[in-house]
Amino acid sequence: MFSQRQPFARTGPFVRARRRAVVAVLCAALSGLTVPAAHAGAPAPAAPSAGREARQAARFWTAERMAAARPLDAPRHTPPASSPAASAAAAARPKGTLFKGTRLVGTFFGADGPRGTTWHCTGSVLDTKARNIVLTAAHCARNMKNAYLFVPKFVKGAAPDRQPYGIFPIQRIFIDPRYVPDRGSATTKKAVSDLDTAFARVSPNQWGKNLQDAVGGGLTFTRPAGYTHRGVTVVGYPSYSHNSAGRAVKCTVPTKQLPGFRQLSMTCGGYYGGVSGSPWITDYKDDARTGHVIGNLGGYNGGGNDANVDYISYAPAFGTDAANLLAYAVADQAPPADLPPYRGLKGALPGGAGRWRKAALMASGDYTGDRHGDLLVVWTDGAVTLHPGDGRGGFRTETRLRAANSTWTHARAVTGGAFTGDRSGLLVRWSDGEVTLYPQPGPAGLGREIRMAAPGSAWKNAVQLASGAFRDDGGTGLLVRWADGALTLYPGVGTGGLGTGTPLLAANGTWTKAALLTGGDFGGTAAGDLLVRWSDGALDGYAGTSAAGPGHRTRMRGPNGRWQQARVLTAGAFRHDGPANDLVVRWADGETTLYADTGGTSVGTEHTLVHPGT
Numbered sequence: 001m002f003s004q005r006q007p008f009a010r011t012g013p014f015v016r017a018r019r020r021a022v023v024a025v026l027c028a029a030l031s032g033l034t035v036p037a038a039h040a041g042a043p044a045p046a047a048p049s050a051g052r053e054a055r056q057a058a059r060f061w062t063a064e065r066m067a068a069a070r071p072l073d074a075p076r077h078t079p080p081a082s083s084p085a086a087s088a089a090a091a092a093r094p095k096g097t098l099f100k101g102t103r104l105v106g107t108f109f110g111a112d113g114p115r116g117t118t119w120h121c122t123g124s125v126l127d128t129k130a131r132n133i134v135l136t137a138a139h140c141a142r143n144m145k146n147a148y149l150f151v152p153k154f155v156k157g158a159a160p161d162r163q164p165y166g167i168f169p170i171q172r173i174f175i176d177p178r179y180v181p182d183r184g185s186a187t188t189k190k191a192v193s194d195l196d197t198a199f200a201r202v203s204p205n206q207w208g209k210n211l212q213d214a215v216g217g218g219l220t221f222t223r224p225a226g227y228t229h230r231g232v233t234v235v236g237y238p239s240y241s242h243n244s245a246g247r248a249v250k251c252t253v254p255t256k257q258l259p260g261f262r263q264l265s266m267t268c269g270g271y272y273g274g275v276s277g278s279p280w281i282t283d284y285k286d287d288a289r290t291g292h293v294i295g296n297l298g299g300y301n302g303g304g305n306d307a308n309v310d311y312i313s314y315a316p317a318f319g320t321d322a323a324n325l326l327a328y329a330v331a332d333q334a335p336p337a338d339l340p341p342y343r344g345l346k347g348a349l350p351g352g353a354g355r356w357r358k359a360a361l362m363a364s365g366d367y368t369g370d371r372h373g374d375l376l377v378v379w380t381d382g383a384v385t386l387h388p389g390d391g392r393g394g395f396r397t398e399t400r401l402r403a404a405n406s407t408w409t410h411a412r413a414v415t416g417g418a419f420t421g422d423r424s425g426l427l428v429r430w431s432d433g434e435v436t437l438y439p440q441p442g443p444a445g446l447g448r449e450i451r452m453a454a455p456g457s458a459w460k461n462a463v464q465l466a467s468g469a470f471r472d473d474g475g476t477g478l479l480v481r482w483a484d485g486a487l488t489l490y491p492g493v494g495t496g497g498l499g500t501g502t503p504l505l506a507a508n509g510t511w512t513k514a515a516l517l518t519g520g521d522f523g524g525t526a527a528g529d530l531l532v533r534w535s536d537g538a539l540d541g542y543a544g545t546s547a548a549g550p551g552h553r554t555r556m557r558g559p560n561g562r563w564q565q566a567r568v569l570t571a572g573a574f575r576h577d578g579p580a581n582d583l584v585v586r587w588a589d590g591e592t593t594l595y596a597d598t599g600g601t602s603v604g605t606e607h608t609l610v611h612p613g614t
Helices: 013-032 050-061 063-068 082-090 191-195 209-216 320-329
Strands: 097-099 107-112 116-124 134-138 149-153 170-176 198-202 228-235 249-256 265-266 280-281 292-296 312-316 359-365 374-379 386-389 399-402 411-417 426-429 433-440 450-453 462-468 477-482 487-490 502-506 513-519 529-534 538-541 552-557 565-574 582-585 592-596 605-610
Touching: 050 170, 063 487, 116 209, 116 228, 134 292, 149 209, 170 320, 191 312, 191 320, 209 538, 209 605, 228 265, 249 433, 265 292, 320 605, 359 565, 359 582, 374 411, 374 565, 411 462, 426 462, 477 513, 513 565, 529 565
Parallel strands: 359 411, 462 513
Antiparallel strands: 097 249, 107 116, 107 149, 116 134, 134 198, 149 170, 170 198, 228 249, 228 280, 249 265, 265 312, 280 292, 292 312, 359 374, 374 386, 386 399, 411 426, 426 433, 433 450, 462 477, 477 487, 487 502, 513 529, 529 538, 538 552, 565 582, 582 592, 592 605
């Protein structure tokens, strides 16, 4: 049996020269063309310039040229003969159905290959405020240089003006800069195959309409809550040699995880070369104007198994990386080149989501003395671990400071801060109301313990602790949220005790709903700022928290279900050796996220430290 999606041919100097020649011929042909008249019943263009690029391209892309195009990722060999047993097993597997297609899925045409015109992978329309975004696979988009078109619900044999929604020239491609296929090949079996997702911005069609306006809708980019789904529909355009009518294929099947990768897997026949980039839709209906897409066909080995294992297709499951890339595409901005290295499901922190669901408390600070932000974690079994930061958003080898024990299962709140000098200390409130300070915990252990409040004290009602530059002199102060909603600042915490508290807010009902809080420098002013996650999922920043009050409030997120799932917050200088404005969040399912450079009005760029479903 042979692979359904074969890798692209390697591109040597001769191939690149041929490609440039083809593109040059096409561009020369297009440059002298006049704007064609729209077909009967087509809307007139909004302005002479709107759709001009598409109208010029339509003069080159005749029905005959599109019909004659071949997929750039066509199979390169003949399938081996199958045994009777293998043939019987293949016949029992699900088989895709060829049909006329749906308005939200289409194919690409271009002229950059040695074979001349090419039919190149599948794309789908996304619902975004830009209204001109197409989803496809990165290993396809790497080759989309010049003169490429996206044609929704492509009809073979129809001229551009007779295509249901027209043709849309590609303006710009967005690919994660870390996605580098093996040695120029279009396939990869490395962890970066999880990043095989791309987005394209397209120009208006020949009648001056934006993509979403023309097709009447778009798919909603959706991060799946796992890999196992009962029914996902995959729609794409298979290769010419297996689909001479040029029709789309669809198949609705269950999915599971590709072991070791952040990818979905499905089994269905008929997904030959040309289907790379196909959307995986959870609520598909024929010719619907909406739907939810959770991945695109691609990933491991170009989206398909090796030649001896047919019928299985893969898709990167959308996560933080794809969401960030889409945001850059919508903003029409290139993604930064200095992204943290992609580590696959290993993540930047050791262990999977199953382990990190048990991370009960977190504190941040410089616990190693190298001026990088470090993460200290208290686990539900009483273990305490230190994760030294590397200053680039990653973490070095974990150090166990306490093995699992009954004492630390009674820790109820922790915060890290420079209470006694440059090195960060750890303040702990225990279940019986005792409060203790560890002045200089580090890789060698937690160090000495100082009692700050005796067991049975009123501190058993201290629900949350946050440290930051809350003092007038810029020193570290301790903020306490009490069970009755009162808020108190302790500016003089040190080895001599907690000092005298300054009331910021009296008991009130509003602050009893403050579910989580952490301190940091989110405004970049070196003043202490506070971030609060409320019980309804809303997220607020308070700039300039001090003895005068909590500070100026800014709503960063409205009430929402996503942030209701945040279970632990801490902020530190993890991404750069600067302000403590990198927010770490442990979610209910164990996924753990770093929001780098979180500001006073919005959370920062999202980086996954622990992947969901691991």
